[in-house]
Amino acid sequence: MTTSGISRRGALRMFGIGALSVAGAGALGACAPSGASTSSNGGDTKSKDFDFTSWSLNEEAAKPSIEKIIKAWEKAEGSKIRAVSYPYNEYLSQLTLKLGGGETTGAVHLDIAWLAAIAQMGKLAELDSTAMKGGYTNVALESGMYDGKQYGLPWNTGSIGVIANSKLLEKAGIKKHPTTIEEFEGALRELKGLGNGIVPYAAATKVAQLKDIFPWMQTFGCTLMDGDEVTIGDDASIDAVTWYKKLHDEKLIASDVDRFDARALFGQGKAAFYDDAIIGKGVTSAQSKDKTLADAMQPMKRPVLRSGDTPQALLWGGVIAIVKGKGQDAATEFALHTTSDRATTTEYFASRALPPSTTVGLSDPKVAQDTFTTEWTEKITDTATGSPFWQFAQNAQIEEAVAKQVQAVLVGKSKPKDAMKKANEEISALIRR
Known part of the structure; x- marks a missing residue:
C-alpha cells in the first residue's frame, strides 16, 4: 500500500477517535517529518531494557495475560520492561505525542489501522528480516506492512x-x-x-x-x-x-x-x-x-x-512495532517471541480468544478445536483486506x-x-x- 506524496507532506494529522486536536497534531507533524531515519531516542540499541506500550495493559480483562508474558521474558532474559499504557480512545494521540518527543522506546502495540500513520513519522524500525522468522500467515504479514516494508509483527489477526x-x-x-x-x-x-x-x-x-x-x-x-x-x-x-x-x-x-x-x-x-x-x-x-x-x-x-x-x-487486528533507538534489538526479539512462540500464543488465545497470526499457532489443538475461531479464519479472515x-x-x-x-x-x-x-x-x- 502506497501513500501519495501529498499525504506525506505537512502536518501529520492523527486520527485518534477525536482525541487529538488538529492544532496538536499539526505541531507534532512539524517535529516528526516523514522519512526521518535517526533513532527516536538516541539510546543504546543493544540495551536489554525497553518499554512495551499497549492499550491492552489498561484493560482489566487483558492486563494479566500480557503481564505474564512480560514477566516470563524478564526472567528468561534478565531484562527490565517498563509497561506503558493509555486508554484505547486516547492511545493513538498519546503515543504519537510521545514518539514525536522521543520519549517512547522499545515495542509498541498498534491497531493495524494506525500503522501507516505511525510509520510515516519515520520512528519505526524495518522488520522484514525478523518477520521472515515468525511463520506468519500471508494475510497476517500484510497487516504489518506499509509502503512495501514490514513495520509490524502481527500479534493477532482477524477480521x-x-x-x-x-x-x-x-x-x-x-x-x-x-x-x-x-x-x-x-x-x-x-x-x-x-x-x-x-x-x-x-x-x-x-x-x-x-x-x-x-x-x-x-x-x-x-x-x-x-x-x-x-x-x-x-x-x-x-x-x-x-x-x-x-x-x-x-x-x-x-x-x-x-x-x-x-x-x-x-x-x-x-x-x-x-x-x-x-x-x-x-x-x-x-x-x-x-x-x-x-x-x-x-x-x-x-x-x-x-x-x-x-x-x-475488513481486516482487523494488532501488530507490535519497534521504535528505533534504546532497546531496539531486545524489543525486536521480545516482539517476535510474543507474536510467534507457539506456547505463548496458544496460552494468550486460551485467555483472550484472540487468534494467533502464525500457521503453527492456528494449528495448535487448543486453537483448532475452537470451531468458531477456525470457521471465522477460513470463512472471513481468509479473504479480508485492509482499508485503502x-x-x-x-x-x-x-x-x-x-x-x-x-x-x-x-x-x-x-x-x-x-x-x-x-x-x-x-x-x-x-x-x-
Missing part, C-alpha cells in the same frame, strides 16, 4: 465480518446461510415475518460505525480507491447505498444502531445478523442473559453480488465524511448519487491536504 444467530434462522425456516445479496434479502424478509420486534440485520446506521458500509460497497464492485483516485461516487457505490437505503425503508435494518446497539439486540435474540470483529462472540454472549447464545453464534461469509465473487471483509484509506493520516475524517453522507441518504435528506458525489469531493480534499 470484521457477519455473525449469524442459528436459532433465529431455524425459527424462520432458513436452513443455510444466504450466499448472495438476493438470498440475503430473502432471508431478511423471512426473519422480519417472525415479528416480536425482530431486527433481521442489526447493521450500522449511526455515523460512528457507518464505515461498515465499505465492505458492502466493495461487494457491489466499488474499489474505494484506484491508485490515487477515490472511486466512491461510481455506479457501484451508489448501488450499494441505494440497496442499504432499501433495507432501511423496509425495516430490515434499523435506525440509530452502532456496534454496541447491535450486540445488545443480538444478545437479546432480537437480531439474526450483525457485523463484528472475531471477538464479538465472547463479548456479546457474555452480555446476554441467554447462556446458550454462544452455541448459536456462527461466522458467515458476507453475501456476494454474483455467485463466484469474493466475499468482502488506512494509508492516510486523515483516515478517521474520511470515514466520518462517508458515514455522514450515507446517513443523510438513510434519513431521506440526500439522494444516493448526490451523497456519494459529495463524499468523493470531501475525501479527495482531505487526502490532498
Whole structure:
C-alpha cells in the first residue's frame, strides 16, 4: 500500500477517535517529518531494557495475560520492561505525542489501522528480516506492512465480518446461510415475518460505525480507491447505498444502531445478523442473559453480488512495532517471541480468544478445536483486506465524511448519487491536504 506524496507532506494529522486536536497534531507533524531515519531516542540499541506500550495493559480483562508474558521474558532474559499504557480512545494521540518527543522506546502495540500513520513519522524500525522468522500467515504479514516494508509483527489477526444467530434462522425456516445479496434479502424478509420486534440485520446506521458500509460497497464492485483516485461516487457505490437505503425503508435494518446497539439486540435474540470483529462472540454472549447464545453464534461469509465473487471483509487486528533507538534489538526479539512462540500464543488465545497470526499457532489443538475461531479464519479472515484509506493520516475524517453522507441518504435528506458525489469531493480534499 502506497501513500501519495501529498499525504506525506505537512502536518501529520492523527486520527485518534477525536482525541487529538488538529492544532496538536499539526505541531507534532512539524517535529516528526516523514522519512526521518535517526533513532527516536538516541539510546543504546543493544540495551536489554525497553518499554512495551499497549492499550491492552489498561484493560482489566487483558492486563494479566500480557503481564505474564512480560514477566516470563524478564526472567528468561534478565531484562527490565517498563509497561506503558493509555486508554484505547486516547492511545493513538498519546503515543504519537510521545514518539514525536522521543520519549517512547522499545515495542509498541498498534491497531493495524494506525500503522501507516505511525510509520510515516519515520520512528519505526524495518522488520522484514525478523518477520521472515515468525511463520506468519500471508494475510497476517500484510497487516504489518506499509509502503512495501514490514513495520509490524502481527500479534493477532482477524477480521470484521457477519455473525449469524442459528436459532433465529431455524425459527424462520432458513436452513443455510444466504450466499448472495438476493438470498440475503430473502432471508431478511423471512426473519422480519417472525415479528416480536425482530431486527433481521442489526447493521450500522449511526455515523460512528457507518464505515461498515465499505465492505458492502466493495461487494457491489466499488474499489474505494484506484491508485490515487477515490472511486466512491461510481455506479457501484451508489448501488450499494441505494440497496442499504432499501433495507432501511423496509425495516430490515434499523435506525440509530452502532456496534454496541447491535450486540445488545443480538444478545437479546432480537437480531439474526450483525457485523463484528472475531471477538464479538465472547463479548456479546457474555452480555446476554441467554447462556446458550454462544452455541448459536456462527461466522458467515458476507453475501456476494454474483455467485463466484469474493466475499468482502475488513481486516482487523494488532501488530507490535519497534521504535528505533534504546532497546531496539531486545524489543525486536521480545516482539517476535510474543507474536510467534507457539506456547505463548496458544496460552494468550486460551485467555483472550484472540487468534494467533502464525500457521503453527492456528494449528495448535487448543486453537483448532475452537470451531468458531477456525470457521471465522477460513470463512472471513481468509479473504479480508485492509482499508485503502488506512494509508492516510486523515483516515478517521474520511470515514466520518462517508458515514455522514450515507446517513443523510438513510434519513431521506440526500439522494444516493448526490451523497456519494459529495463524499468523493470531501475525501479527495482531505487526502490532498
